[in-house]
Amino acid sequence: MSHMGYFCLMALDRDHVLRSAAALLTRRSTATMDEVAKAAGISRATLHRHFAGRDALVRALEQLGIAECEAALDRARPEEGPAAEAVRRLVREIQPAAGLLAFLYGENQLWEGDRQHEGWQRLDTRIGALFQRGQRDGAFRIDLSPVWLTEALYGLIASCAWATLDGRVASRDFPTMIAELLLGGALRREEP
Amino acid sequence: MSHMGYFCLMALDRDHVLRSAAALLTRRSTATMDEVAKAAGISRATLHRHFAGRDALVRALEQLGIAECEAALDRARPEEGPAAEAVRRLVREIQPAAGLLAFLYGENQLWEGDRQHEGWQRLDTRIGALFQRGQRDGAFRIDLSPVWLTEALYGLIASCAWATLDGRVASRDFPTMIAELLLGGALRREEP
DNA sequence: CTTGTGTGAGACATCAATGTCTCACATGGG
DNA sequence: CCCATGTGAGACATTGATGTCTCACACAAG
Numbered sequence: 001m002s003h004m005g006y007f008c009l010m011a012l013d014r015d016h017v018l019r020s021a022a023a024l025l026t027r028r029s030t031a032t033m034d035e036v037a038k039a040a041g042i043s044r045a046t047l048h049r050h051f052a053g054r055d056a057l058v059r060a061l062e063q064l065g066i067a068e069c070e071a072a073l074d075r076a077r078p079e080e081g082p083a084a085e086a087v088r089r090l091v092r093e094i095q096p097a098a099g100l101l102a103f104l105y106g107e108n109q110l111w112e113g114d115r116q117h118e119g120w121q122r123l124d125t126r127i128g129a130l131f132q133r134g135q136r137d138g139a140f141r142i143d144l145s146p147v148w149l150t151e152a153l154y155g156l157i158a159s160c161a162w163a164t165l166d167g168r169v170a171s172r173d174f175p176t177m178i179a180e181l182l183l184g185g186a187l188r189r190e191e192p
Numbered sequence: 193m194s195h196m197g198y199f200c201l202m203a204l205d206r207d208h209v210l211r212s213a214a215a216l217l218t219r220r221s222t223a224t225m226d227e228v229a230k231a232a233g234i235s236r237a238t239l240h241r242h243f244a245g246r247d248a249l250v251r252a253l254e255q256l257g258i259a260e261c262e263a264a265l266d267r268a269r270p271e272e273g274p275a276a277e278a279v280r281r282l283v284r285e286i287q288p289a290a291g292l293l294a295f296l297y298g299e300n301q302l303w304e305g306d307r308q309h310e311g312w313q314r315l316d317t318r319i320g321a322l323f324q325r326g327q328r329d330g331a332f333r334i335d336l337s338p339v340w341l342t343e344a345l346y347g348l349i350a351s352c353a354w355a356t357l358d359g360r361v362a363s364r365d366f367p368t369m370i371a372e373l374l375l376g377g378a379l380r381r382e383e384p
Numbered sequence: 385c386t387t388g389t390g391t392g393a394g395a396c397a398t399c400a401a402t403g404t405c406t407c408a409c410a411t412g413g414g
Numbered sequence: 415c416c417c418a419t420g421t422g423a424g425a426c427a428t429t430g431a432t433g434t435c436t437c438a439c440a441c442a443a444g
Contacts, residue, residue, distance in 0.1 A: 029300050032401065043422045044402095053403070084379060106298045108221050111358075131378070141380045147360050148352075148369050149378055155351025156344055163343045166303075177340050185377030186326070186341055187276060188333045224431065235392045236432095245433070 014050050016040065018064055021057060026099035027165060029106055033057075058107060065104045066119035068097035073126055083134030084183050090130070091182075092175040094157065102161035105154060124150055149182075156182055206242050208232065210256055213249060218291035219357060221298055225249075250299060257296045258311035260289035265318055275326030276375050279345075282322070283374075284367040286349065294353035297346060316342055341374075348374055 020040035024031050031039075033054055037047040051057040072093035078086045094101070110116060124147075131149040134140035140149075156178045163169040169177060212232035216223050223231075225246055229239040243249040264285035270278045286293070302308060316339075323341040326332035332341075348370045355361040361369060 028304060033403095034401085045405095045423080046421060048403075049420085054401090087378075106300070108298065112220060134378070139380060140378045141376070144369065144373055144378060145361075148355065148365075148373070151351050151355045151360060152348055152369075152373055155347040159343050159347025160340075163340065168339050168343060169337075173340075177336065177344075181336055181340070181344055181374070181377065183377050183379050184333070185373065185375050185379075186279075186323070186332045186336060187375050187377075188331060225433095226431085237393080237434095238391060240433075241390085246431085 013042075017042065017047065017050055018060060022061055022064065022100045022103065025061070026103045026161070029103055058109070061100065062104055062107075062110060062117055063119070065097060065100045066117065066123065068100065069094060069123050070119070070126075072097060073123070078126065078130040079133075083130060083137055083139050086130055087134075087183060088175065088179045090127075091153075091157075091179040095174050098157050098161040098174065099165070101154070102158040105158040127153065153178075153182060205234075209234065209239065209242055210252055214253055214256065214292045214295065217253070218295045218353070221295055250301070253292065254296055254299075254302060254309055255311070257289060257292045258309065258315065260292065261286065261315050262311070262318075264289060265315070270318065270322040271325075275322060275329055275331050278322055279326075279375060280367065280371045282319075283345075283349075283371040287366050290349050290353040290366065291357070293346070294350040297350040319345065345370075345374060 017040040021036045024036060024039040028035070033047060034044055036057070037044045040047065047057075051060060073090060075093045076086060076090040078090060080086065104110060127150045128146040131140060131146035135142050135146070160169055160174055160178050164171050164174060209232040213228045216228060216231040220227070225239060226236055228249070229236045232239065239249075243252060265282060267285045268278060268282035270282060272278065296302060319342045320338040323332060323338035327334050327338070352361055352366055352370050356363050356366060
């Protein structure tokens with residue numbers, strides 16, 4: 001195998017392993033490195049050649065989660081059109097990453113350290129800016145802070161991802177359930 | 193020490209240990225039995241005399257969380273008055289248990305087993321019934337299922353509990369942030 | 385004072401997950 | 415064919431948490 005081919009295959013494998021691990025850890029966040037390897041169809045030795053250890057694997061998953069969120073945010077074009085529509089687009093684009101997000105959300109290990117990945121702050125800022133824009137435009141109420149709305153969005157994504165895994169919520173309803181609750185709430189609107 | 197006095201003190205200690213453990217595990221869900229014991233001001237040996245092991249401790253915390261939730265639900269009188277007001281009362285009454293709830297919510301170990309504590313289903317049923325009543329009364333919209341609203345309530349409670357621990361949300365805003373978002377959503381209401 | 389009882393401290397074995405290593409094997413390129 | 419490289423399987427030591435045990439001590443009741 002040529003030198004160039006080596007790196008290409010490693011990169012492909014790495015991504016495949018990462019996504020398999022994400023899928024497994026979403027369901028069982030305490031899965032063993034053995035199980036992760038088995039789920040990816042490789043041996044534990046090879047898994048270790050990709051990721052130095054469990055911590056490195058989780059960090060890589062964190063990186064992947066951040067990247068997918070930022071990509072979803074890019075695709076959602078949060079600066080364009082009505083803020084409410086932008087939120088709906090964001091929820092729709094972020095759905096494929098919801099499972100991974102839910103896993104990372106529950107991995108307290110990532111947050112308890114005094115030093116957390118800067119990517120999360122970048123995301124918080126961008127999502128917070130979207131809610132802030134909605135408030136400036138008069139579309140969103142101002143008694144719920146953008147920080148809390150951002151936090152609530154994460155929480156609802158994680159909740160819905162878990163509920164979907166357990167079959168309590170249909171996968172196709174994911175975007176509607178989250179966006180409609182977050183935007184409109186449970187109260188019925190008065191007919192105009 | 194008399195026979196009767198023995199049991200009384202044990203019961204008191206047990207409750208104190210349980211609440212210390214809840215407070216610690218809310219912040220660091222991976223805390224050691226050593227740390228739990230230290231946080232309660234007792235030795236690891238004594239901790240083991242109260243709870244046979246970590247699993248037993250977590251189960252006891254689960255029991256406590258369920259009990260506190262049911263007590264909060266009782267105090268909230270979910271059958272009385274407008275459903276929206278009942279939800280506000282429920283959120284207010286459940287706030288003291290929010291940290292414990294957030295810990296249990298993230299303890300996937302409790303959910304992955306095929307056999308989970310029946311208390312959760314009791315709670316789901318009661319809270320779901322509250323949302324269902326709101327729908328029947330025409331106060332709540334019907335395109336968000338009671339199951340999802342219940343799930344979302346849990347998620348928002350956990351999110352807000354963690355955000356409060358990190359100082360991103362003020363503790364005094366807890367009931368408002370959750371209830372207002374869950375009921376009214378982020379969209380600004382049209383002035384009547 | 386004597387006794388019973390709960391506790392703290394620590395030693396100890398156990399156990400599971402992890403990290404590291406070796407070696408044989410398959411495969412693809414030369 | 416021959417070689418290099420990545421892989422799988424497994425052995426092995428290590429580590430950290432856990433469960434168990436013993437023993438001395440404090441303390442309250444008699």
